[in-house]
Amino acid sequence: MKFYFTILFISVTLFSCKKNNEEPALNIAYLGGEIINPNTNYIVLSKDETILDTVYLDGKNRFLYKIDNLNKGIYTFRHGGEYQLVLLEPEDSLLFRLNTLDFDESLVYSGKGDDKNNYFINEYIENEKEEKYIIKICQLNGEDFQKKADSLKDFKAERLNRFVEKNDPSDLFLKIAHANIDYKYYLSKEVYPFVHVGENKAALLKSLPKNFYNYRKEINYNDSFLTNHHGYNKFLRYNLSNLSLKTHDDHEKNACFDKKSLCFNLDRLKLIDSLIINPEVKDDLLYHFTIGYLAKSKNIEYNKELLKTYLSISKSEKGKERMLRFTSSVNNLKNGDKLPNIKIFGYDDSEYRLNAKVYAPTVLCFWSFKYFDHFKESHYKIKELKVKYPEINFISINMDGKNIEKSKNLLKGNGFYSPNEYLFKNPEVASNVLAIYPMTKTILVDKNNKIVNSNTNMFSVNFEEQLLGLINR
Known part of the structure; x- marks a missing residue:
């Protein structure tokens, strides 16, 4: 523990001196820690899908890294095949300790900035357990499901309120924390018709309480702040799939829902084109749904039609090139053909x-x-x-x-x-x-x-x- 106290002493001394002089916040942060049973001798630090640096562990499997010109927000650190998120703000001096044999559950933060990150990691672990609960209550009727989902959201909001009263966190933390709660709740609502037992999804949607999807009126489909927020992006995928059910039902006239239907997948791509303006979010959604369909389809003519629609909508030249290659490969991997010689x-x-x-x-x-x-x-x-x-x-x-x-x-x-x-x-x-x-x-x-x-x-x-x-x- 001497390693930890040394870092904390240096960090606290530096920052307390600055604050006593009432100078502006230093735009730097420290991230360090110790990894038990490491899989490799380094971690990879990134932000918004951009790799910032590879940070090597010392002989005691510890590291300390200084981030200059900090762009405050969510960072990602990866080790072996695992990763986790961390919120870094100016003057944070954050340390963590984890065991790779129990990666998320063993992760504990200390130092300046530990409260907010321990809050997020505990929330992350609870959300993993919550997913099984959501699937279970999705089998209830719409009204009973909504009551339980609302109760769960209220519990989380109250827990956040208690944290705020005790810690007085930053506006950035609050914005992320509220987004986590809201979009987890919205996602459960959008997942409901797909997980609920029964094939007639159109009839199920018509049976839901009138206020079941009221929150949709407030959704910003082009929120630049949430572009890289996992919960927001996952919500969009289910929300757009859900909204496409109505258009699909108009075509199919109350037929049983088939997510492999070309009609449904074409409707979804067109809906994305009409609702999403943010090019990064739009191209990601178009790519995700198109490649997901092509990967499972064995109908070459349908593949050509969906690909044509994707190419006409997407603005990503890189995505188009990859999709053309992928479609060609899918169409060439026919049953009865020889396995390619890789x-x-x-x-x-x-x-x-x-x-x-x-x-x-x-x-x-x-x-x-x-x-x-x-x-x-x-x-x-x-x-x-x-x-x-x-x-x-x-x-x-x-x-x-x-x-x-x-x-x-x-x-x-x-x-x-x-x-x-x-x-x-x-x-x-x-x-x-x-x-x-x-x-x-x-x-x-x-x-x-x-x-x-x-x-x-x-x-x-x-x-x-x-x-x-x-x-x-």
Whole structure:
């Protein structure tokens, strides 16, 4: 703890001297900490998707970093495959301690700025638990669901009020804290019709209390402050999907809702074009929904039509180029075609062709450090399936490039290391050719290297049925 007290002493002395002289706030902040059981010897600090620096740990797995010319707001620090957010304001001298074996739950802040960040991390952990509760109450009728959702929002608002009375936080903190509460509540309302059991979504929407979506009158669809706010962006995705249900119902005349419907997806893209002006938010939404449809569609003509609409609306040249390549790959990965011959590395640094590793019915799945939960869940699932289906060859491939030691250490540290683990030689090329989106995408290949299913998911309810079909070919 000597490390912590030293930093705090220096920071407090510096800042208290400044305040006693009533000088303007110094536009700097310190971020430091200690990582128990580190996966790598560094953290990556970023803001608004822009990487600011790679900060290396010392011999005791500690670090201290000074941010000059601070742009106050939410920053992200990443370590291994995990990340967390931190609010930094002028003169903050913030320290944290975490254990990678229990990343979020072990994270504790100290120093100047600790109260607000401990508030946010506790809120984050509670929100993860809350998601299961929301799914459960979504099965209630609209009126009862609304009462419980309102009660949950009121509880959070009261807790925030108590925090404010005790800590007197900044306006920036309050703006973020209120946005967290509001958009979590709004999201639960937008999720309701999609999670509620029953296929006639139009009829369900008509049965809701008249004030169920009253908050929509106050929504700013082009809030530049919330452009990178996860809750706001997630809300927009569900809100726009929900609003598109009405237009879709007008076309389909009360037919059962099908999120794979071309009509519904076209309506959603057009709605985004009509409501969203902010180019960053607009292009992100257009890209998200278009690639999500294309990744699951096997109808080449429908794919062409949706792609045409996307290209006519999007202003992102980079997004258009990527979508054209992705659509071409999806359309070329037809069932019965040969698996593309991608170059891979083994953890002995040997180079192979992916086709050479397919000598039996094979399952191909993928992982990345960026999606740590998926990394763990997919490998646990593979372990389970290997026992049940020994006839099948399970191949898992890392998407992050040739960082053999980093990947090997993560696999070994979590008990997942096996001979059937590989890395792509060129992840970007492989991702384009195999149309790997989302990361949960799984490809089934028979013993003759022919694609049986170019896009399935090992977590789907009928996946084991697909495996039996693969074995019996």
